[in-house]
Amino acid sequence: EAQVTQNPRYLITVTGKKLTVTCSQNMNHEYMSWYRQDPGLGLRQIYYSMNVEVTDKGDVPEGYKVSRKEKRNFPLILESPSPNQTSLYFCASSAALGGEQFFGPGTRLTVL
C-alpha cells in the first residue's frame, strides 16, 4: 500500500530536549515536505526536499533541521525544542512539488 508514515504520532517533551520525528514514504517520490498546522494559521511549510541531499527552507524553518540521505526518508529534527513549537506536524511526499501530495498521519507534538 502506498503510504507516508510518521513516528511518533504523539509526543510530549520538555524544552531543550532534542527530538527527531521520522518520515518515510514507499512511493519512490522525489519531493518530500514538512508542514506544521496551527489553529488560525493553517498549514505552513517548514522545509522541503527535491531529492537526496537537496533541501530548502519553507516559510517557517527557524528551530528545525532536516536531512535527506535516502530517497524514502526525511526526518525532522528539533535540536532544542521550545513551547512555541507545540503543533501538529505533517510530512508529505509527491512526484512533483506542485502535484498531488500524499500526507502522513501527523505527529502531535507538545513541548512543555
Place this chain on the structure above:
Amino acid sequence: EDKVVQSPLSLVVHEGDTVTLNCSYEVTNFRSLLWYKQEKKAPTFLFMLTSSGIEKKSGRLSSILDKKELFSILNITATQTGDSAVYLCAVDLFQGGSEKLVFGKGTKLTVNP
C-alpha cells in the same frame, strides 16, 4: 508577500444544499493551484488546476481556475454529512529558484442532516 486567502472561513449548510468555496491568491510565478479535503486527520488531495477556465470534476465536486482574476472556486452539489471537513486551497509557485507551496487557512464546512 505571497498570499492565499480562502472564504468563507466557515460555513454551515443542510444536506442537499450546494456550496461554493472561494480561494483567491496573490503570488509571483504561479505554477498550479491545488484543493485538499481535511477531516480529523491528514489532508487528502482533491484537484490540481493549472489552466484557466477548465473545470475539473469528480462526482459531486468540481473546481475551476481563473488565472486572470486570480481565484478558484470549489463547488459541492447535493452536500452530504460526509462532506463535513476543512477544505484547503494551496498554490504552488516559484520563488528564488526553488518551488514553494503556500496554503490558505481553509474553509470549515459543516453539513447538518
